[in-house]
Amino acid sequence: MWCSGPILDRTTMVPMPGNKKTAVPPAVNDFIVLPLQYPATPSYTQTATHHLYLRANAPKVPTDDTPREVFLVNVPIDATETHIRSLFADQLGGARIERVDFEGARVGKGITAPVAPSRGKKRKRSQIENGEDAGKEVGLLPDVWDRELHRSGGTAVVTFVDKASADLALREARRAIREKRNIIWGAGIEGKLPPLGSARYLAHHKLSYPDHATLQNSVDEFMTAFAAQEAAKAKALARQHSVPDADGFITVTRGARVGLARDEDVKMKEEDLRKREKSKVNEDFYRFQNRERRKAEAGKLVKGFEEDRRRVEEMRRRRGKIRPD
Amino acid sequence: MSPTNGLAYTTGASRSNMFRLQVDELLQQIRPRRGKREDAAEKALHALKAALDESTAKPALSIDEAERELLRNKIAIPFPQPRPPDDAKYKLEFAKPANVNVVGSYAMQTISRSRDDLVIDMTVAMPSSLFHEKDYLNYRYFYKRAYYLACLASTLREAATPCNVRFDDFHGDPLKPILVISKSVKSIVSEELKPSPKWRINIIPCTDSVVFPAEKLTSEKNCVRPTHNAKPEPTPFYNSSLRADMLMLSYLRLLHGAETSCAAFKDACLLGSTWLRQRGFGSHIAGGGFGHFEWATFVALLLQGGGPNGKSILSEGYSSYQLFKGTLQVLAVRDLGKQPIVVGSGTFKSVANGSPMLWDSARVHNVLYKVAPWGYARLRQDAKTTIAMLGDQLFDGFDATFVLRTDDALMRFDCVVSVPASALTVVDDGRPAYRTLYDVLSRGLGDRVSQISIRPPESGAWDVDSSRPRDHVQASVIIGLIYDPDTVNRTVDHGPSAESKAEAASFRKFWGEKAEMRRFKDGSILESLVWGASGKTIVEQIVRYLLERHFSDRVEREATFFGGGFNRLLRGSLSVSAFQPIMDSFKQLETDIRGLDGLPLSIRQIMPASAQLRYATIQPSAGVANGRQSIPADVTIQFEGSVRWPDDLVAIQRTKLAFLLKLSELLQEAHDQPKTRIGLENHEQDIFNQAYLDIMYESGTSFRMRVYHDREQTLLERQMRDKSLAPSAKEAAALGLAAYKRLYLKAPPHTQAVARLCSRYPALSGTIRLLKKWFASHLLANHVGEEVIELMAARIFVQPWPWQTPSSVQTGFLRTLHWLARWDWRTDPLIVDLSGSGELRIPDVDAIKTRFEAWRKLDPSLTRIVLFAASNIDKEGTTWSDGRPQKVVARRMTALAKAACAEVEQNGLQVDPASLFSSPVSDFDFVLHLHPSMTGGKRSKDAARYKNLELAALSDQTLVGFEPTQSLLEELESLYGSALLFFSGSSERPVIAGLWSPQTAPRAWKVNLAYSTIPHKKSKTQEVQAVVNREAMLAEIARVGRDLVGRVEINDR
Incomplete structure (x- = not known):
């Protein structure tokens, strides 16, 4: 066995605070600091305290729902809606929750069918108005996870049923901190959620291989919608070609895809042209051309030499003197 | 030196500028310089000379008397073996030395400064009056020489010089003992605190060049008469060894002459002796018998002649580098064993025994008499290698020529x-x-x-x-x-045919009972060995x-x-044959798919894109037989172009899915065998590839097929440049493009190139596998891309300098580590010609270097590209190392390689190969010990108890490609981002280790921190600090890992 020494240079590291219990303030800025106790697990046999930060939600652009929302920071990575519901309902005064929006949750699971035309026959509901709608879309691929995890230190917005519930939740949280109540994370919902660990990955593995018929269906739906959308787009463009606006001008728009030269074709043509130009006059035809070429070559050599010298000097600076091993 | 002068010097080729400049720099560093050591040694030299000049003649004594006389002075005469007969008629005598001279590299000022000990050769000429005409016979000269040496020792002892006097064999030649004078031990002890300068003086007795007739001592003569009536065999070594003593001063004059007539001679000698030293050659017989003196003489003689019609091979106008290279060229090209070089006119007879000959006619001597055939073969091989690497236009061979040691x-x-x-x-x-x-x-x-x-x-x-x-x-x-x-x-070795009696007899005599007569398929009957x-x-x-x-x-x-231990570290065969099942299976797959009727588009090509299909996984493709589920090998399929593909990234992904569905359906209809299913991936990015087709054969091999559509690249590039899009969409396009290039454009040619190299170089596959094992054993498997590792290993094969292409896994592996330990990735790109046949040209290399320098200028703190690894098929150099490994990991990689090389150097032959593969996990902040049954690598004993259950699980093809620990690792990496650095042992070590990143140091509290925190307030006035909540994070990790993690170990520091 041999050692290789520390991996990170630790001069910047600061040791963990020794007496953190006493040093934790009840609030940071306008956030309440709610300690949650993590129960011990077989592989990590000690309990740990997690700190969840809460406050009434105050986004830059408030919506109608804002008053009944609570903003959470530093959400545990394995938090689910069930966790949060149970936390407020069973351990913090029983406020009832309408829904929880986690930061970075995949809206529509990331597979948003392109906006289909309103006249598309296959569309089940219109989505033109809000393209990033979270509703069910056409041609979605099946989900491959049974449960989402969240990045460490992430946030969430909890929408309570009404403002009173939101206020109650915050009040209860403050009281719990004052009373130093021991709030246990995930208490009471054991067994209600898909398990983590190998079972989670096995489930994921299984979900990653959906039934072929389902897939075929999804693809068919998607492609039909897509075709319809393309057709609608083409029509809209064609209409724009001929419709004058309020001032009587016709807006110049990109033509149909077929008519438009592709970038790469243009580039190829340009290249061809340049080649043809080049081959017109031989470059060593006139004396001055030869002279200039030679001069340029000599210049290049000198430059190369200077460059090499610089490099050797650099090497010496870096490695010290050249010495055989 | 002005640039134009420099140009003239190197005759144009710009690539040799670097070399030239480095040689100048090297010469400056190794030229001798006067220092304390030299002063001390010279003081001792003067004292010695004075003492020797004082010596007085002694009367002739018989051997017995002489021995007794000297024993009184506590000196044993160092007679060579066999001892002189007790009844010898001749007497031993001593007289004052005819002259005392300082010779060799010290006198010539060509002693290289890099040497540890300063060694000065001093000759003491024995007066010719001491010898009789026939003394060259039967060791008589050497007996007298030994006596003379003993008398010198006695003289020095009487003169009470404050030095330590010992006997040694001159260059390991047991016929010729010498005196070695070094600083006396006592004075070293007294100056313990300040290590005294190290020097050594060799006192070498020699004699006049006319003492014995030269023609009696040519190499075909016998000078040791046999005791019985046997036929006298030539004694070339004895003769030349004696002759060398007579020519000591003559060669001193030759070298001085060369030095005055050729300005660059000294520098050429310095370069030559450095080159020899780095390769473990020396004048000592153990060092091959070709050292500094032989080199200098060789050059000096080639300056005089040796060419056709007596012309000289080297010219006095050459520069030092030209002299150096010219000499190497002669060594490399000409087999001096078969075709000796003769300098000067004169006849000579060579003894055809394969020993090399450089015949100096003027002095009637073979300069290379000490060089044995094996030493010469090694020397020639090294010269050839060096000539080849000096001619390598792509890479600078300076380090390999003069800096690296190759004698391990x-x-x-x-x-x-x-x-x-x-x-x-x-x-x-x-x-x-x-x-x-x-x-x-x-x-x-x-x-x-x-x-x-x-x-x-x-x-x-x-x-x-x-x-x-x-x-x-x-x-x-x-x-x-x-x-x-x-x-x-x-x-099976084939010997001579049974019909050629003489040869067959000799074969039998040589091999004894091992030789067997066998009849072979072609009807021939041969002596053979099995x-x-x-x-x-x-x-x-x-x-x-x-x-x-x-x-x-x-x-x-x-x-x-x-050295066999390295091979045993890998399970199974080391050759590419271990991968034959999956290779055959791949061929089968191609036939199966190409044979399908009814595909909407015809197939352009099916390409392998996986390490399994280039002989480069630690364990050869794992089927059921290997006791774990196989990981599907990536392949790509490309269809002929069609205008009916949609021109939209998302729609393209769905169309690909449709193709795979069709393919799967057709495969199932047509064949009974491969089972297929469609898997989904990249769930969060709909412009990335969404689906793949897993194809599983009953033999246990499996493939993962993705559709390659070339229009994607253009669309991704367009989206990347589209100013109207959100930055996140552009970023996604950039990531998608990188993934696209890796998967479809780079991986297939890389796979083909590496596979081709593996079949060309039999040791490459094993080297790659062992190197990957090394990386995995040190928990670097998830940081250094496997393609980068393959490039590292391949480099040692296509650009093996200063060695030849490795011919075993052990040399390939150790040399790769050696290179890795020295690789300064900050300033040097890794550039490999994977074609192995010069497809990479100088402009390509220049372009790659320019690109590398641009990266370094753009990102001088190495936050994104740390290792830059390019090849002839990937001139971008960042395909496999974008973002990974980070600087801290690369630094650890170098440190580990250095430690491994030190281990090899320290223990030499005794090194335990396994020790290179273990490093303590205490270097990490915490370690997740994975549950053994989950890692898929080694099976625990419990699992083996229910063989039937296990087999049932293994034959369950739905589990193909299921790697829970790998999934856990990936999930943890994405959950904790840059706050934590994870290290995985992959299949080699069932652990995931972690380090807290320095960015988790305490800081002012804010909302968007990427890790779990504890608010911390020291005093009322202070702002609230956010301190990383390690305990809670570890508890979270333990929860996520649940049954996969057996134990969380925390290393306090």
Whole structure:
């Protein structure tokens, strides 16, 4: 066995605070600091305290729902809606929750069918108005996870049923901190959620291989919608070609895809042209051309030499003197 | 030096500028300089000369008397073996030296400063009056010389010089003892605190060049008369050794002459001796007998002649580098054993025994008399290698020529055997039976090896009052073998045909009972040898058999083989044949798919894109037989172009899915065998590839097929440049483009190129596998991309300088580590010509270097690209290392490689290969010990109890590609981002280790921190600090891992 020494240079590291219990303030800025106790697990046999930060939600652009929302920071990575519901309902005064929006949750699971035309026959509901709608879309691929995890230190917005519930939740949280109540994370919902660990990955593995018929269906739906959308787009463009606006001008728009030269074709043509130009006059035809070429070559050599010298000097600076091993 | 002068100097080629400049720099560093050491040594020299000049003649004594006389002064005469007969008629005499001279590299100012000890040679000429006409016969000269030396020792002792006087053999030649003067031990002890400058003075007795007639001492003459009526055999070594003593001063004059007539001579000698030293050559017989003196003489003689019509081979107008290269060229091109160089006019007769000859007619002497055939073969090979690397236009060979040491046995040889020296008998010529050993091994191993090297033990100095030490009991002869990888494992050797009687008899005599007469398929009846599959390699079997047959049981018993341990670290066969099942399976897949009717588009190509399909996974493709589920090997399929593809990224992904569905359906209809299913991936990015087709054969091999559509690239590039899009969409396009290029554009050609190289170089596959194992064992598997590792290993094969292409896994692996330890990735890109046949041209290399420098300018703190690895098929250099490894990981990689090399250097042959693969996990902040049953690597004993259950699980094809620990690792990495750095042992070590990133240091509290925190307030006035909540994060990790993690270990520091 041999050692290789520390991996990170630790001069910047600061040791963990020794007496953190006493040093934790009840609030940071306008956030309440709610300690949650993590129960011990077989592989990590000690309990740990997690700190969840809460406050009434105050986004830059408030919506109608804002008053009944609570903003959470530093959400545990394995938090689910069930966790949060149970936390407020069973351990913090029983406020009832309408829904929880986690930061970075995949809206529509990331597979948003392109906006289909309103006249598309296959569309089940219109989505033109809000393209990033979270509703069910056409041609979605099946989900491959049974449960989402969240990045460490992430946030969430909890929408309570009404403002009173939101206020109650915050009040209860403050009281719990004052009373130093021991709030246990995930208490009471054991067994209600898909398990983590190998079972989670096995489930994921299984979900990653959906039934072929389902897939075929999804693809068919998607492609039909897509075709319809393309057709609608083409029509809209064609209409724009001929419709004058309020001032009587016709807006110049990109033509149909077929008519438009592709970038790469243009580039190829340009290249061809340049080649043809080049081959017109031989470059060593006139004396001055030869002279200039030679001069340029000599210049290049000198430059190369200077460059090499610089490099050797650099090497010496870096490695010290050249010495055989 | 002005630039134009410099240009003239190097005659144009811009690439040699760097070389030239570095050579100048090197010369400045190694030219001798006067220092304390030199002053001290010269003071001692003067004292010695004074003492020797004072010496007085002694009367002639018989051998017996002489010995007794000197013993009174506590000096034993260092007679060579055999001892002089007691009834000898001649008498031993001593007289004042005819002259005393300082010779050799010190006198010539060509001693390289890099040497540890300053060694000064001083000759003491014995007056010719001491010798009789016939004294060249039967060791008489050497006996008298030994007596003379003993008298010199006695003189020095009487003069009470404050030095330590010992005997030693001159360059390991047991006929010629010398005196070694070094600073006395006492004074070293007194100055313990300040280490005294190290120097050594050799006092070498020599004699006049006309003492004995030169023609009696040519190499075909016999000078040691046999005791019985046997036929006198020539004694070339004895003769030349004696002759060398007579020519000491003559050669001193020759070298001085060369130095004055040729300005660059001294520098050429410095370069030459540096080159020799780095390769372990030296004047000492153990060092091959070709050292500084031989080099200088060689150059000096080539300046005088040696060419056709007596013209000189080198010209006095050459620069030092030209002299150096010219000399190497001669060494490389001309086989001096068959075609000696003759300098000057005169006749000579060579003894055709394969020893090299440089015949100096003027002095009637073979300068290379000490160089044995094996030493010469090694020298020539090294010269050839150096000429090849100096001619390599792509890369700067300076380091490989002058800086790197290549004499480490394990790195140089594929197999090293140590044989006890005492077990080899001594032959008449005064030297042990190395020659026989060499001949026996050469004949026995034949074309299995390309080089056999023998290194005799170095004799040490001994005290003047004791007799010459017998061969040390523990001293051993080191035999180094370099394999020919194509033939080394051949199991049947064909000998001569039974009809050619003489040859067959000689074959039988050589091989004894091992020789068998066999009839072969083509009807020929040949003597042959069959080597079985015992636990030992075939080479070991052969060498052991030969040692036993031609030497003794004892030699065979005590012979130790080194270096095989590296091969045993890999399970199964080391050759590419271990991958045959999956390769065959891939071919089957291609036929199966190409044979399908009814595909909407015809197939353009199916390409392999996985390490399994380029012989490069640690364990060969795992089927059911290997006790774990296989990981599907990536392949890509490309259809012929069609205008009906949609022109939209998302729609393209769905169309690909549709193609795969169709393909799957057709495959299931057409064949019974491969089972197929469609898997989904990249759930969060709909412009990335969404689906793949897993195809599983019953043999246990499986493939993962993705559709390659070339329009994607244009669309991704367009989206990347589209200013109207959100930055996140552009970023997604950039990531998508990188993934697209890796998967479809780079991986398939990389796979083909590496596979081709693996079949060209038999040791490459094993080297890659062992290197990957090394990375995984040190928990770097998830940081350094496997393609980068493959490039590292391939580099050692296509650009092997200063060695030749490795011919075994051990040399390939050790040399890669050696290179890795020295690789300064900050300033040097890794550029590999994967074609192995010069497809990479100078403009390409320049373009790659420019790109590299641009990256370094753009990102000087190395936050994104740390390792830059390019090849002829990937000139971008960042495909496999974008973002990974980080600087801290790369630094650890270098540190580990350095530690491994130090381990090899320190322990030499005794190194335990497994020790290079272990590093303590205490370097990490915490370690997740994974549950053994989950890692898929080694099976625990419990699991083996229910064999039927296990087999049922394994034959469950739905679990193909299921790697829970890998999934856990990926999930943890994405959950904790840059706050935590995870290290995975992959299949080699069931752990995931972690480090807290320095960015988790305490800081002002804010909302968007990427890790769990504890608010921390020291005093009322202070702002609230956010301190990383390690305990809670570890608890979270333990929850996520649940049953996968057996134990979380925390290393406090």
